[in-house]
Amino acid sequence: MTVAQRLPLAETVGHDPARPHAVVIGAGVGGLSAAALLAARGYRVTVIDPLDAPGGRAYAHRQDGFVFDAGPTIVTAPWLFEALWKDCGATFSEDVDLRPCLPFYRVRFDDGTWFDYSGNRTAMEAEVARIDPDNGVAGYRGFMEESRRIYEVAFEQMADKPFHSLAFTAKALLGLVKLGGYRSVHSVVARHFRHEKLRTLFSFHPLLIGGNPFSATSFYCLIAHLESKHGVHYAMGGTNALVAGIAGLVRRNGGTIRLGETVETILTQGRRATGVRLASGETMSADIVISNADPATTYGKLLAHLPRKRWTDRKIGRGDYSMGLFVWYFGTDRRYDNVHHHSMIFGPRYRGLLDDIFHRKNLAGDFSLYLHRPSAVDPSVAPPGSDSFYVLSPVPNLAGKADWASEAEIYRRRIERRLEETVLPDLGHHIVSSRIATPIDFRDRLHSFQGAAFALEPKLLQSAWFRPHNQSEELDNLYLCGAGTHPGAGLPGVICSARIVAGLVPDPSVFKAGRANA
Secondary structure: OOHHHHOOHHHHOOOOOOOOEEEEEOOEHHHHHHHHHHHHHOOEEEEEEOOOOOEHHHOEEEEOOEEEEOOOOOEOOHHHHHHHHHHOOOOHHHHOOEEEOOOOEEEEOOOOOEEEEOOOHHHHHHHHHHHOOOOHHHHHHHHHHHHHHHHHHHHOOOOOOOOOOHHHHHHHHHHHHHOOOOOEHHHHHHHHOOOHHHHHHOOOHHHHHOOOOOOOEHHHHHHHHHHHHHOOEEEOOOHHHHHHHHHHHHHHOOOEEEEOOOEEEEEEEOOEEEEEEEOOOOEEEOOEEEEOOOHHHHHHHHOOOOOOOOOOHHHHHHOOEOOEEEEEEEEEOOOOOOOOOEEEEOOOOOHHHHHHHHHHOOOOOOOOEEEEOHHHOOHHHOOOOOEEEEEEEEEOOOOOOOOHHHHHHHHHHHHHHHHHHHOOOOHHHOEEEEEEEOHHHHHHOOOOHHHOOOOEOOOHHHOHHHOOOOEOOOOOOEEEOOOOOOOOOOHHHHHHHHHHHHHHOOOHHHHHHHHHHO
16 A cells, blocks of 8 residues: 555645654655655655755755756656655656666776677677677676665565564575675676676776775675666656656645755764754654754764764774765856767776775776766756766865865866767866865765765665664654665665655654543
């Protein structure tokens, strides 16, 4: 039964103070989705966010006639969005124009060779055979079969389940251990492919959710099957169009989104959150609190006053966090029609570069890049005759020693030269709009611990039960959603986290009955 079926839509609209109040900290995709589901169930919902528009990591920068998605650009698992809209009494296709990307990515290796990555098995086998005619196709078939097996357990059976019980966790992990969950993504890929290019090509996916392919649990091999089965998509207008749609679901069912306001503290009494205090000094009472903030920020700052048993400052500080990101958003006064929507531009090193980023935390002299060109398919994101781009480079988080105040522009120029040498000739003469984001922006603007772009790194012992729980271990009526909690980062992950929270939160009638008996 969907939440829309549990509570008729007509009963969810309005600001009746008798309705139990849910305060949601953060208007990212996870926070908005949780708010939309709870509003549809009958909660009075208030979402609070410090930015001037919803989105969080999925914010949109608008300048000089260009639209730049700030963060996520790759949409997979479209049925999760369709289900969200349905549960909120709406129809997804009426609000969002989602279109498939074919191929998914164009991949450029450092020697100048290209690979078109798609979900078409015949086309993929032909591409693989070009690189390794002897063993490539057999390796591809074996890997995709293993990816399917992992997907059917790790995603279909576990991604939308809370890992709060040790008994459930032990049973689930036993099944995953049988699938080799103790291995890394790269080690699984290397068992199937001999050619280094193919090992790189089929192991890079964890980087899209903050993981090092050499240490991320092999559960994330499921991404290959997920994409192959359901495709890679783009929301016309940009990923922020999805955000606007989810924000509309919140408001449709009577929820309120307060922007430009920062939660300073979660107020508590005993083992219960009683509300929040804003930086302005305003206090707001709540029956439940949902945090879409980075869990390290939730526990280390918003609950700094609370004696914590599990998520202590020491434990937070000892965690392994995802890499940082350097993102350059730029618009050009010409079009580059030979550049695909999504391009991966690999550098000369793979493991060595990842060691620099994740372990040595050095800002290396080389890089691998993800280039996003939405104007390839969407004229609304750039002026006529122009192109809208962003290029993303994984870098060390702020546990490293990079001085971004002095190095950001130098690094941007190096990326510009690399793009000119590879895919965007004469780029420097055609830039008409530019802005950058560094790990400092992730720390200061998005309140991400250590400026990490994806919160905790998705390693085996930082996944599932070992990740911050969706229902807080510290407070009975505090819930967590978003990239830092189970099941992890990426749009499918944060949507699933919101759905888990919506399933854990008590029915509104529980609070009404309690008030009646008080």
